[in-house]
Amino acid sequence: xxxxxxxxxxxxxxxxxxxxxxxxxxxxxxxxxxxxxxxxxxxxxxxxxxxxxxxxxxxxxxxxxxxxxxxxxxxxxxxxxxxxxxxxxxxxxxxxxxxxxxxxxxxxxxxxxxxxxxxxxxxxxxxxxxxxxxxxxxxxxxxxxxxxxxxxxxxxxxxxxxxxxxxxxxxxxxxxxxxxxxxxxxxxxxxxxxxxxxxxxxxxxxxxxxxxxxxxxxxxxxxxxxxxxxxxxxxxxxxxxxxxxxxxxxxxxxxxxxxxxxxxxxxxxxxxxxxxxxxxxxxxxxxxxxxxxxxxxxxxxxxxxxxxxxxxxxxxxxxxxxxxxxxxxxxxxxxxxxxxxxxxxxxxxxxxxxxxxxxxxxxxxxxxxxxxxxxxxxxxxxxxxxxxxxxxxxx
Amino acid sequence: xxxxxxxxxxxxxxxxxxxxxxxxxxxxxxxxxxxxxxxxxxxxxxxxxxxxxxxxxxxxxxxxxxxxxxxxxxxxxxxxxxxxxxxxxxxxxxxxxxxxxxxxxxxxxxxxxxxxxxxxxxxxxxxxxxxxxxxxxxxxxxxxxxxxxxxxxxxxxxxxxxxxxxxxxxxxxxxxxxxxxxxxxxxxxxxxxxxxxxxxxxxxxxxxxxxxxxxxxxxxxxxxxxxxxxxxxxxxxxxxxxxxxxxxxxxxxxxxxxxxxxxxxxxxxxxxxxxxxxxxxxxxxxxxxxxxxxxxxxxxxxxxxxxxxxxxxxxxxxxxxxxxxxxxxxxxxxxxxxxxxxxxxxxxxxxxxxxxxxxxxxxxxxxxxxxxxxxxxxxxxxxxxxxxxxxxxxx
Numbered sequence: 001x002x003x004x005x006x007x008x009x010x011x012x013x014x015x016x017x018x019x020x021x022x023x024x025x026x027x028x029x030x031x032x033x034x035x036x037x038x039x040x041x042x043x044x045x046x047x048x049x050x051x052x053x054x055x056x057x058x059x060x061x062x063x064x065x066x067x068x069x070x071x072x073x074x075x076x077x078x079x080x081x082x083x084x085x086x087x088x089x090x091x092x093x094x095x096x097x098x099x100x101x102x103x104x105x106x107x108x109x110x111x112x113x114x115x116x117x118x119x120x121x122x123x124x125x126x127x128x129x130x131x132x133x134x135x136x137x138x139x140x141x142x143x144x145x146x147x148x149x150x151x152x153x154x155x156x157x158x159x160x161x162x163x164x165x166x167x168x169x170x171x172x173x174x175x176x177x178x179x180x181x182x183x184x185x186x187x188x189x190x191x192x193x194x195x196x197x198x199x200x201x202x203x204x205x206x207x208x209x210x211x212x213x214x215x216x217x218x219x220x221x222x223x224x225x226x227x228x229x230x231x232x233x234x235x236x237x238x239x240x241x242x243x244x245x246x247x248x249x250x251x252x253x254x255x256x257x258x259x260x261x262x263x264x265x266x267x268x269x270x271x272x273x274x275x276x277x278x279x280x281x282x283x284x285x286x287x288x289x290x291x292x293x294x295x296x297x298x299x300x301x302x303x304x305x306x307x308x309x310x311x312x313x314x315x316x317x318x319x320x321x322x323x324x325x326x327x328x329x330x331x332x333x334x335x336x337x338x339x340x341x342x343x344x345x346x347x348x349x350x351x352x353x354x355x356x357x358x359x360x361x362x363x364x365x366x367x368x369x370x371x372x373x374x375x376x377x378x379x380x381x382x383x384x385x386x387x388x389x390x391x392x393x394x395x
Numbered sequence: 396x397x398x399x400x401x402x403x404x405x406x407x408x409x410x411x412x413x414x415x416x417x418x419x420x421x422x423x424x425x426x427x428x429x430x431x432x433x434x435x436x437x438x439x440x441x442x443x444x445x446x447x448x449x450x451x452x453x454x455x456x457x458x459x460x461x462x463x464x465x466x467x468x469x470x471x472x473x474x475x476x477x478x479x480x481x482x483x484x485x486x487x488x489x490x491x492x493x494x495x496x497x498x499x500x501x502x503x504x505x506x507x508x509x510x511x512x513x514x515x516x517x518x519x520x521x522x523x524x525x526x527x528x529x530x531x532x533x534x535x536x537x538x539x540x541x542x543x544x545x546x547x548x549x550x551x552x553x554x555x556x557x558x559x560x561x562x563x564x565x566x567x568x569x570x571x572x573x574x575x576x577x578x579x580x581x582x583x584x585x586x587x588x589x590x591x592x593x594x595x596x597x598x599x600x601x602x603x604x605x606x607x608x609x610x611x612x613x614x615x616x617x618x619x620x621x622x623x624x625x626x627x628x629x630x631x632x633x634x635x636x637x638x639x640x641x642x643x644x645x646x647x648x649x650x651x652x653x654x655x656x657x658x659x660x661x662x663x664x665x666x667x668x669x670x671x672x673x674x675x676x677x678x679x680x681x682x683x684x685x686x687x688x689x690x691x692x693x694x695x696x697x698x699x700x701x702x703x704x705x706x707x708x709x710x711x712x713x714x715x716x717x718x719x720x721x722x723x724x725x726x727x728x729x730x731x732x733x734x735x736x737x738x739x740x741x742x743x744x745x746x747x748x749x750x751x752x753x754x755x756x757x758x759x760x761x762x763x764x765x766x767x768x769x770x771x772x773x774x775x776x777x778x779x780x781x782x783x784x785x786x787x788x789x790x
Contacts, residue, residue, distance in 0.1 A: 001637040003410025008403065014654065015398025209634035211618045212641045219610030226606060239604035242396040246607045246654070255650075259409060259641070 001210045004258035010146045011172040014246065016238070018174045019050060019136065022093075023058035025172040029132040030090020032061045034083055036104045038068045038096045042138060045182045051095055051136065063087045065107075068096065071153040071160060071274055071281070072103035077117045080107030084131060094135045094170075097191075098142025101135050102150035105168040108133055118154060120163035127165040135173040139183055140244040141191030141282060143198060143252030145173040153275060160275035161364060175249065177241035185232055189338040190282030192228040192244060196221060197266055197285040198251040204304060204372040205260040217256040218311040220247045225312060228338060262372055266292050268365035269380055272357035279347045286340045287347070290332040291386040296373040297324055329393045344387045354384045396605045399653035405541045406567040409641065411633070413569045414445060414531065417488075418453035420567040424527040425485020427456045429478055431499045433463045433491045437533060440577045446490055446531065458482045460502075463491065466548040466555060466669055466676070467498035472512045475502030479526060489530045489565075492586075493537025496530050497545035500563040503528055513549055515558035522560040530568040534578055535639040536586030536677060538593060538647030540568040548670060555670035556759060570644065572636035580627055584733040585677030587623040587639060591616060592661055592680040593646040599699060599767040600655040612651040613706040615642045620707060623733060657767055661687050663760035664775055667752035674742045681735045682742070685727040686781040691768040692719055724788045739782045749779045 013021055026033055033055060042048040055062050065080050083089070084107065094104040108130030110117040120127045137145045144150065149164035183191070199217045223243050230240040250256075269292070270284035293305060302320045309315030309327025313334070317323035332342065341347055358380035362368050367375045375383075408416055421428055428450060437443040450457050460475050478484070479502065489499040503525035505512040515522045532540045539545065544559035578586070594612045618638050625635040645651075664687070665679040688700060697715045704710030704722025708729070712718035727737065736742055753775035757763050762770045770778075 001410070001634060001641070003413065004407075006407040006409065007405070010402070012399075012401040012653075014401065015396070018398065209638070211621060211634075211638045212615065212645065215614030215617050216611050216645070217614075219612075219614040220607065222610050223606040239396060242654075243604070243606045246396070250607065250611070250650075255645075258407075259637075 001259045002207050002261045006254045006258040007166060008146055008169070008253040008255070010170050010253075012146065012175060012249065013172065014175045015242075016176055016178050018176050019054065022051065022054050022134070022136065022174060023060065025134050025174075026055070026060065026091050026093060027058065029171070031059070032063075032088055032090045034063050034065060034080065034087070034089045034092045034107070036065045036068055036080065036092060036094045036096070036100050036107070038066070038070070038100050040066070041182065042095055047095065047136070047138065047179060051093075061087070063089065068100045068103045070099050071151075071278060072099045072106070074118055074152055074154045076103055077106040077110055077152060080104070081110035081117065084111045089131065091132045091134060094133060095138065097137070097139030098144040101133070101144040101170070102142070102152065104133050104135075105130065105144070105148070105150040106152050106163065107131070108168055109163070109165070121152065121159075121161035124163060124165065127163055128167055130165070130168045133168065133170045135170045136179070137173055137175050137245065138179045139187060139191055140180055140241070140248040141194040143195070143248050145170055145175070146249040146253040149252075151271070158275050159364070160271045173249070175245050177238055177245050180241045180245060181236045183235070185235075185339065186280070188231055188235070189228065189340050190280045190286075191248065192224050192282070192338070193286035193335065193340065194282035195224050195244070195248045195251045197282070197289060199256055200289060201264040201267060202257040202260055203308060204265070204301075206262045206372060207260040210260050213256045213259055220251055220256070221312040223247045225334065232338060263366040263370040265367065265371045265373075265375065268367050269361050269383060271364070272361045273349060275360075276353050276357055277347070277349050279349070283340060283347060286335045287342055287344060287387050288383065290328050290335070290391060291383050293328045293331070294391070295379065295383050295386070297328070298373070301373060325393070332391050343390055344384070351388070355381055358384060396654045397602050397656045401649045401653040402561060403541055403564070403648040403650070405565050405648075407541065407570060407644065408567065409570045410637075411571055411573050413571050414449065417446065417449050417529070417531065417569060418455065420529050420569075421450070421455065421486050421488060422453065424566070426454070427458075427483055427485045429458050429460060429475065429482070429484045429487045429502070431460045431463060431475065431487060431489045431491070431495050431502070433461070433465070433495050435461070436577065437490055442490065442531070442533065442574060446488070456482070458484065463495045463498045465494050466546075466673060467494045467501070469513055469547055469549050471498055472501040472505055472547060475499070476505035476512065479506045484526065486527045486529060489528060490533065492532070492534030493539040496528070496539040496565070497537070497547065499528050499530075500525065500539070500543070500545040501547050501558060502526070503563055504558075504560070516547065516556035519558060519560065522558055523562055525560070525563045528563065528565045530565045531574065532568055532570050532640065533574045534582060534586055535575055535636070535643040536589040538590070538643050540565055540570070541644040541648040544647075546666070553670050554759070555666045568644070570640050572633055572640050575636045575640060576631045578630070580630075580734065581675070583626055583630070584623065584735055585675045585681075586643065587619050587677070587733070588681035588730065588735065589677035590619050590639070590643045590646045592677070592684060594651060595684060596659040596662060597652040597655055598703060599660070599696075601657045601767060602655040605655050608651045608654055615646055615651070616707040618642045620729065627733060658761040658765040660762065660766045660768075660770065663756050663762050664778060666759070667756045668744060670755075671748050671752055672742070672744050674744070678735060678742060681730045682737055682739060682782050683778065685723050685730070685786060686778050688723045688726070689786070690774065690778050690781070692723070693768070696768060720788070727786050738785055739779070746783070750776055753779060
């Protein structure tokens, strides 16, 4: 196990009806709130009205920033920071999924920074201070509700990059599973794929003997694999939504990554796909992950891939190569069974920019030097190429 | 899953050499430190000198409270609070295991309370405020380094009771596995039994469908079962000590208990044993747990006990009763293999107070009303009785 510095201080209020505590959570920081949200689903399902009523009854001042994009944009960050200054905001209330929360983090940091907020993606240490953030989560996916990370997009340069810092970790997050009952099928499967991917990225690391982290990750992966089909079939199944929601937070709050070193693999590759084509992040990850595993399968990785399959995908082969191949097949078939479009063509991506995106993926990350299996441009390109056609298996 | 309110804000600095950050962690709260520790093992292994040198070089004022007992006593709490007032202490530095940290929490709360600190065990809500606490952990066991709970003993009344509050959660804890290299064999196995017991107590709950919590608990239990024999054979095995140490913190920071309701079973029963006989807490838990499982095995519990064994003890029986019986046997044999004295006689306890302790256990807890399987005085007494003789199994 590697040395680490872990802190996940977010106060989680979990369960149906926890929204009633929202005014108290916000008022610890002040009375003037910037309310951020996305495309309006919270207006359709009534959550927006509930929040507004609660804050009005608590005599709070609410400034709104709605319409935050699924891949939140630099311009929105700037606009949010401007609003915070103009209205002397005390606390940001993000009601939504990862994009709304990520955008709010960037706004929180931009408030205290005179330069271009895009700088945060170039120098992480610039984001040392932020306005306090409270979230009401509406999608089980990114884990942003319990960590300090954010991803923002620069549509001019076609870049989608990470930023963050401990100061940006939400002070409190309300996780009410019923707020995810109306999440559409496609977003539900994308969210689960995102959770799984966070766990898989940390699981496959060059660090050995991090059993706490790996066994916890296996437990969370089993949970996601068990409850995703249930949530897809019965969108209002409380326990399915509850387990997916809590798994999403724990999958990326440092619990499974702290003490393990190296860079992630599929996320840097996916970030180029959604930077170029604005596709749904989780879907991109689902498409990439089985091809990535197939590409890196070798004598050094076979045991770990096999262990992964035995622990979470009911793989029973003792022989490691057979077990590893079956693991990849089962993971692919799991996504197919959920209904994920499993080729790039199905999400509108063709060959045109594959090479360019591969170059960008390597440039924007430490894939080539610090990944579990280091990936050069040609490797990334080969993985992208493999995503053009369905995977086939012989057994 | 039940509703819950989770917060585990402790900053964990994990790994060899992290002690160097101690002055910075303390100075966030002030320059005047109450240093608490136990029986002197930190003087023998050099940790005491290291800490003193670091604090001296940072020009900090250090007042000492050494000799804290394995079951920390009310009088020590009072003495600690007195020292904090007399010397205008800013922060408490606990260097030790759970007893030292628990005692420090009680001192931290007593500092702000005019009455008898024993009141905290009668009314939890009295401990709303505390001096900040930083810990340097030397034993993987109680998890006190990452939660707000404490257990203190009143030797006059032969009572050993819990107290706590969110204000008492340590601000930071340094977890350097090398600080546990000198933990003796007996304390190592007792610590592991304590970690396992925390996980088992939360695992067996009347709440169903808390898969996140249960699968995370299984992962931590597997870790403890794998690494304990290694640590017993090779006390300086870094990865074994590291995994046990991190498992100890995660086993009782709310992660596996939040969202599950009901009271614990073995801890209330064990607390009477160590209140009456001052035995090692983890050893008492190891003795009790298999007998408790055997006592509560019935048509309602058989599936859960079987699932526990299949997940963490390599039980392969499909048939639930066979699987559950094998689970209990394997758990017992695991403790025997570690070298735990598995009868009450071996730790100096005879029949004399069994009935009285059973009455106290029920009186001091909600065993009879809120346990996984409610336990009356006669049940507790029967479990104690069963602990007088070795368990036998027929297969």
